[in-house]
Amino acid sequence: MSEDTSSQEGRxxxxxxxxxxxxxxxxxxxxxxxxxERRFPKNKTIVEEGLSGDYMYVLREGQVKVTKLSSDGRxxxxxxxxxxxxxxxxxxxxxxxxxxxxxxLAEARVLALSRHDFLSLLKRSPDLAMxxxxxxxxxxxxxxxxxxxxxxxxxxxxxxGLLVRLARDESAGxxxxxxxxxxxxxxxxxxxxxxxxxxxxxxxxDGWLEQEGxxxxxxxxx
Numbered sequence: 379m380s381e382d383t384s385s386q387e388g389r390x391x392x393x394x395x396x397x398x399x400x401x402x403x404x405x406x407x408x409x410x411x412x413x414x415e416r417r418f419p420k421n422k423t424i425v426e427e428g429l430s431g432d433y434m435y436v437l438r439e440g441q442v443k444v445t446k447l448s449s450d451g452r453x454x455x456x457x458x459x460x461x462x463x464x465x466x467x468x469x470x471x472x473x474x475x476x477x478x479x480x481x482x483l484a485e486a487r488v489l490a491l492s493r494h495d496f497l498s499l500l501k502r503s504p505d506l507a508m509x510x511x512x513x514x515x516x517x518x519x520x521x522x523x524x525x526x527x528x529x530x531x532x533x534x535x536x537x538x539g540l541l542v543r544l545a546r547d548e549s550a551g552x553x554x555x556x557x558x559x560x561x562x563x564x565x566x567x568x569x570x571x572x573x574x575x576x577x578x579x580x581x582x583x584d585g586w587l588e589q590e591g592x593x594x595x596x597x598x599x600x
Contacts, residue, residue: 388410401509415489427445433493440483533567
């Protein structure tokens with residue numbers, strides 16, 4: 379990959395990240411120039427829960443799962459990420475231990491940004507500093523909404539919310555999720571696999587959901 383192509387790819391990837399979506403072009407170019415390309419084989423742990431982190435990552439190719447260990451040692455899947463998604467960004471702001479693990483489900487190519495480089499730029503850019511404040515505010519609101527969802531929404535509504543959140547825009551007025559098992563969905567919304575199976579069956583019968591292999595199709599206006 380040429381330097382110009384890599385730099386352009388980095389800028390395009392960063393612009394889709396909420397933390398950098400309103401940063402000036404000049405600052406974005408500076409950040410993109412600091413990105414390091416890394417590759418991870420299938421099943422390789424990219425980020426490990428409990429260890430300190432110095433990098434954030436933009437996923438360019440492949441698929442990863444974000445997991446957390448429960449009190450009884452079981453792995454709970456929090457998220458499934460595909461090309462264009464990002465993770466580990468909070469390590470840019472502090473050196474606290476990672477709150478979750480990230481493992482490659484397929485060979486993954488990522489662009490990595492170090493905390494040291496990011497903080498050096500942050501000191502020189504008021505626009506970037508303001509973007510950080512706005513992103514932290516957005517995250518606090520999101521945590522409040524998630525807490526409310528877990529406390530009050532029925533399993534059916536939580537399942538629908540999960541599927542809509544994971545879905546990617548597609549043609550013909552439908553969105554498609556990444557490959558999902560009922561157990562993965564159950565782990566992500568905090569219920570049993572059997573309950574998810576019943577809910578998915580009901581959503582199909584209602585016409586809200588269709589299935590294509592291990593992926594689910596949802597109307598774009600859902």
